[in-house]
Structure formats: structure tokens, C-alpha cells
Amino acid sequence: MIIAIALVCFAVGFLAAIVIAGNPTRSRKDVVGLSDWLQVVRSDVSSNINSNCWKQQLSTRVIPVANEEDAGLLSKEQVETSYSKDSWQGLAYQDFKTAIMARESGLKTFPCIYATMGYRADEHRYVFLKSDNPAEPQNIRLIAPALRAYLSMSQSLGPNTSLVIVCAPSEKEKTVEEYNNSFWDMLRGLRISDPQPWPKDVPESVESEKWTFCYNGEPVFPVMLTPAHMQRWSRHMSVPIIALQPKWVLDRLLSTPEKREAATGKVRKLLKEYDQIDISPDLTSYGQPGTSEARQLCLLDENESASCPYSNFDR
Numbered sequence: 274m275i276i277a278i279a280l281v282c283f284a285v286g287f288l289a290a291i292v293i294a295g296n297p298t299r300s301r302k303d304v305v306g307l308s309d310w311l312q313v314v315r316s317d318v319s320s321n322i323n324s325n326c327w328k329q330q331l332s333t334r335v336i337p338v339a340n341e342e343d344a345g346l347l348s349k350e351q352v353e354t355s356y357s358k359d360s361w362q363g364l365a366y367q368d369f370k371t372a373i374m375a376r377e378s379g380l381k382t383f384p385c386i387y388a389t390m391g392y393r394a395d396e397h398r399y400v401f402l403k404s405d406n407p408a409e410p411q412n413i414r415l416i417a418p419a420l421r422a423y424l425s426m427s428q429s430l431g432p433n434t435s436l437v438i439v440c441a442p443s444e445k446e447k448t449v450e451e452y453n454n455s456f457w458d459m460l461r462g463l464r465i466s467d468p469q470p471w472p473k474d475v476p477e478s479v480e481s482e483k484w485t486f487c488y489n490g491e492p493v494f495p496v497m498l499t500p501a502h503m504q505r506w507s508r509h510m511s512v513p514i515i516a517l518q519p520k521w522v523l524d525r526l527l528s529t530p531e532k533r534e535a536a537t538g539k540v541r542k543l544l545k546e547y548d549q550i551d552i553s554p555d556l557t558s559y560g561q562p563g564t565s566e567a568r569q570l571c572l573l574d575e576n577e578s579a580s581c582p583y584s585n586f587d588r
Contacts, residue, residue, distance in 0.1 A: 344422035345415055346398040346436075361442050362401050365512045369437075381506070381547055387526065391433030398423055398436050405443040405513050408458030412440075416459070417466040420517070421489050427519050434522060440513035443500060450579070452499040452513055453571035457582050459515070460495070463488055464586040477585045479567045482560050485520065486570075486586075492520035497571050504550040504574050551576055 347355065349370075356362040373392045391397055400419045402412045416438060423436045469490040471477055476484045485492045495517040498510040527533045544552055555568040555578055571579045 344419045345400050346419055346423055347400070348395050348398065349392070350395070352399050356401075361512070362439065365439055365442075365510075366399070368511050387433045388435075391431065391435060394431050394433065396431035396434040398430070398434075400436065400438050402438065402440045405440045405447075406455045407438065407440055407513070407515060408455045408462055410462070413459065413462040413466060417463055420463070420493075421468075424489055424491050424493070424519060428521065432522065432525060434518070436517040438515040438517065440515075442512050447499075447501055449499055449501045449508075449574050452501060453497055453573075453579055454582065455513075456495075456497040456515065456571055460486060461583055461586055471587055477587055479581050479584055479586070480565050482562055482564050482566075485559075485566050494518050494520055494523060494566075495570060502574050505548050505553075505572060507544060507548050508572055508574075550574070554578075 352362070352366050356366065358364070358367060370392075373389055398419075400415060402415060403409070404412065406412065407416065420436065427434050427436075467488055469488075472487050472490055472492070475487055475492065478484060486495060487493065495515050496508075498508050498514040498516065500509070500511060500513070502508040527536065541552060553569075553572050553576055555564075555572065557564045557569075559566055567581045568578050571581075573579050
């Protein structure tokens with residue numbers, strides 16, 4: 274299942290290569306300030322998430338979808354034709370595209386060929402949110418049907434597929450911790466809206482070494498990238514991004530001990546060259562006693578473990 278390569282193969286390589294070696298804040302400055310975006314205080318969102326009213330609102334508003342278009346899932350061609358290059362969506366996507374293809378001089382070496390392959394083959398799908406906080410009910414109502422539709426078709430998209438959830442630019446500067454909290458609240462909101470019970474073979478306790486987030490009965494691996502990461506370039510993006518992969522993608526990539534060893538060694542080497550901080554000690558093998566996959570989903574900008582505010586997403 275998941276080991277360190279699982280995190281870095283998409284989260285490190287796919288979206289974080291956007292940082293330019295000599296000017297890491299370029300992309301962020303290009304996007305932030307384009308428009309005025311309504312900010313929602315996290316405490317308000319958290320209280321909404323824990324309220325029965327909010328739960329009922331999600332369960333009644335999140336409905337099944339028939340196809341990609343109805344779910345808001347966009348291919349790269351659809352993104353490029355739907356948004357102008359001057360819009361925040363267009364700027365965020367162009368930064369992402371430049372990073373994936375490494376076409377501009379000054380970019381650090383792109384560390385994951387699988388992400389490049391997936392992009393070129395149009396195996397990725399994109400969803401654009403209405404604000405910088407993915408936990409807002411209006412955004413959960415976008416993400417939930419899109420994620421269900423994506424998971425139902427993901428295996429037909431290709432072996433390097435990913436779902437890229439793109440948030441709007443932040444109006445004000447936020448900390449890594451604030452972005453991470455909104456990520457966890459988003460997962461809680463998704464769990465509330467999930468039509469399927471939690472899989473019996475996956476522990477409910479977030480601290481279990483066998484825990485992994487699940488949606489619609491399927492294990493998934495989502496990670497958070499933020500504008501606030503300034504040392505861990507592998508987690509930097511000009512706007513908040515959630516990059517999500519079905520676990521079967523990672524299982525295929527790491528299907529043999531030989532593949533695991535080769536991929537882990539290569540990616541860790543690239544990661545050392547890419548970040549301006551040592552590799553996080555939380556990037557461990559899935560299922561290793563004393564570890565939790567939850568600690569890999571939101572990495573801080575220093576080598577300390579980020580805490581998850583939820584011990585169980587069903588409580």
C-alpha cells in the first residue's frame with residue numbers, strides 16, 4: 274500500500290514542482306489579489322460541520338450524478354477552454370501545467386514521471402471550488418458528487434490518474450496550520466455526506482497504523498498543498514490544492530518489493546534536492562507500527578508532526 278513514495282509521487286512531484294528555484298513566491302504573487310474572495314472563519318465552519326442542521330443540509334443537497342460534466346469534473350482541455358488565462362482558475366492551472374511539463378527555465382527538476390505521464394495522457398480530472406476553504410458547505414456540495422463520479426470512472430482514466438481539487442486564492446495570508454485545519458474539516462464534511470458505511474476492514478481510529486481515509490467505500494489518499502509552505506517546496510502551491518489518488522493507483526505502482534525499493538530510493542533522492550528542509554519523519558511505510566497515514570496528509574513546514582483534530586470521522 275502506501276509508503277513515502279505514495280505521498281511524494283503525486284503530492285511532491287505532481288503539484289509542488291511549481292516553485293521556481295530562485296523565486297519561490299512568484300506563482301503565489303501572480304494569483305493572490307486577483308479578486309476579492311469571501312473568507313469564512315474556521316470556527317464558524319467547524320461549528321457548522323458539527324451541527325445537525327449542516328449535516329442535514331449536506332445529505333439532502335448532495336445527489337447522485339450521471340457523468341463527468343454533471344459532476345463538475347474537467348479534463349485539461351475543458352479547463353483551458355472554460356477559463357481565461359487571466360482568471361484565477363486559468364493562472365492556477367497554467368502554473369500547474371508549467372510545473373508538470375517543466376517548460377520554463379529555472380524550474381527545479383520535476384521529481385515524478387508518473388504525474389507527467391498522467392497529465393500528458395489526460396488522466397487527471399480537475400474541480401474548481403468557490404473559495405479558499407474546501408470545508409465550506411458550498412464546496413462540500415461540489416466535491417462530494419465530483420469525488421463519487423471520479424472514483425466510479427477512475428480506473429477507466431488510466432494508471433496515473435488523480436483528482437485535483439483547486440481552491441480559490443486566499444484574500445489574506447494564512448498559516449500552514451490554518452490550511453491544514455480546513456483540509457481536515459473538509460474530510461469530516463465528506464464523511465458526513467458519504468452515502469456508504471465506513472469499510473469494515475479499515476479501522477475507524479485515525480491513529481491506527483491501518484487507517485486510511487475512505488469515501489464511497491473506497492480507500493483514497495488526499496494531501497494538502499498550500500501557499501504557506503515556504504521550506505517544504507513539495508507542499509507549496511499558489512492556491513490551496515487537494516491532490517487525491519485512489520489507493521489502487523499506489524498499489525499498482527508499488528506492487529512488488531523491487532518496485533517499492535526502486536521508487537522509494539529515487540523519489541527520496543529527488544525530494545532531498547527539491548525541498549529546503551529534511552525529509553519528514555512522518556513519511557513512513559503504511560501499516561508500520563506506531564505510525565499513522567493521517568500524519569502524511571498534512572505536513573508542516575518544519576519537521577514536526579501535524580495533529581489531526583478528529584480521532585474518528587464517524588463521531
